[in-house]
Amino acid sequence: MRASVYVHFPWCLAKCPYCDFVSYAEERDNIDHAGYADAVLAELAARAALFEDREIASVFFGGGTPSLWEPRELGRVLAGIRATARTAADVEVTVECNPTSLDRDRAQALVDVGVGRVSIGTQSLRTDQLTYLGRLHDPAGARRAIEGALACVPRVSTDLIFGLPDQSPEDARDQAAALADLGLAHLSCYQLTIEPGTRFGELAKRGRLPLADDGAVAESFLAIDEALGARGLTHYEISNYARPGEEARHNLGYWRGEEYVGLGCAAYGYSRGARYRNPILPQKYVQGAAAATEESREPLAPLALLRERIMLGLRLATGFDLDDAGRDLGIAPWTGERTKTAAQLEARGRLVREGGRLRIPPGAWLFTDDTAARLF
Ligand code: SF4
Structure with missing residues (x-):
């Protein structure tokens, strides 16, 4: 059976005001x-049993900012994964990078330890927008990192x-086009969302955050x-575009x-059959790592x-097969209610x-989220 590995690196140079990932600001x-x-x-080592009968198709170092991690140390972890698990011959190894911690030398150092793909957090090519987003790099730094x-x-x-507030559709289009024109074969384009518990979330609650107009978004x-379609990048998932064969295999697995x-x-x-989460505080995680101590564990019915499967599968342009999902999970997916709802959604062109x-x-x-929820 196919599976993947995700490694979280929980530190960044600064905390972005919109970010709700677990990340701590640190030098x-x-x-x-x-x-x-x-x-x-x-x-x-403590989780070695999870790799039995599994072939690892992808390894993803996310965060946080894993490009801050010494490549030698990241490489040691990657080598450990390769020694513990059966990895596919063409295993995809990705590292998330920020422009402030990626240049040509660092990119080469990552390649030298076995990394084959990087995902760079450009976010915008405009100084005012990068300032609004609390990012540490400028447009030139983003371009340098991408070119390196x-x-x-x-x-x-x-x-x-x-x-972003006051952003015109033309501005969004031009930035996406400019990035594609740098020669990238994959782009992720995310709509800014305001999450509770973030600095933006707090400001929005108090009505002190300028927000974008829904129509413009x-x-x-x-x-x-x-713009990206015209440049040969296929919109294969709601937020993701790729040239054929360049899709993110790790995310496809999710x-x-x-x-x-x-x-x-x-x-x-x-x-x-279960979802677990590791301790959220780095010190607690490090202390309990040898016993794979968990913050929580939840068996999934x-x-x-x-x-x-419905929520995630509908994000893909090709969709997903509900019959296959039902067979996989040992459940009859076409209840009377779901069949009726699907027919109604079809009739409405959704x-x-x-x-x-x-x-x-x-x-x-x-309308994807709403459509998926109706099919629950
Ligand atoms: S760099 Fe990324 S992970 Fe770190 S705080 Fe900003 S958005 Fe979050």
Whole structure:
């Protein structure tokens, strides 16, 4: 069976005001690079049984900012994973990077330890927008990081955030086009969302955060789709575009409901019918790593898993096969209610049903969450 590995690195140079990932602001020199790698390797050893009968198709170092991690230490963890698990011959190894911790030398150092793909957090090519987002880099720094990576890393992706206050659809479109024109074969374009518990969330609660107009956000989504489509990048998932064959295999695994072993502080894992989460505080994680101490563990009932498959599968342009999902989970998916709802959604142009396969037609992607929820 196919599975993947996710490794969380929980530190960043600063905390962005919109970010609700577990990440702690820290100077690079204050991080115990080797100690954290030792802890992840100890957890890996404790979780070795999860790798039995599994082939690892992808390894993803996320965060936080894993490009801050000494490449030698990140490489030690990667080597440990390769020694513990059966990895596919073409295993995809991705590292999330920020422009402030990625240049040509660092990109090469990552390649030297076995990394084949980087995903760079550009977010915007405009100084005023980067300032609003609390980012530490400027547009020139983002371009330098991308060009440095393109010079030596086989596969390079970058992230763009749209839906910023006062942003026109033309501005969103032009930035996406400019990034594609740098030669990137993969782009992730995320709508800015205001999450509770973040600095933006607090400001919004008090009515002190300027927000984008919903109509302009929807138009930006469509304008980006058009610009990237014209450049040969397929809109294969709501937020992701790729040239054929350049899709993020790791994320495809999530969207298809495949297992992933999570390692590191605050990492989630989903394996053998249960979801677990590791301790959220780095010190607590490091202390308990050798025993794979968990913050929480939740067995997942087939119906909960089916709902996840619906929610995630509908994000893909190709959709997913509800019959296959039901067979996999040992559950009859076509209840009378769901059949009726699917027919209604189809009649409204929100859903396409071909046998057991369900997908959202491109014109209805803006309603995906609502469509998925109706099918629960
Ligand atoms: S760099 Fe990324 S992970 Fe770190 S705080 Fe900013 S958005 Fe969050």
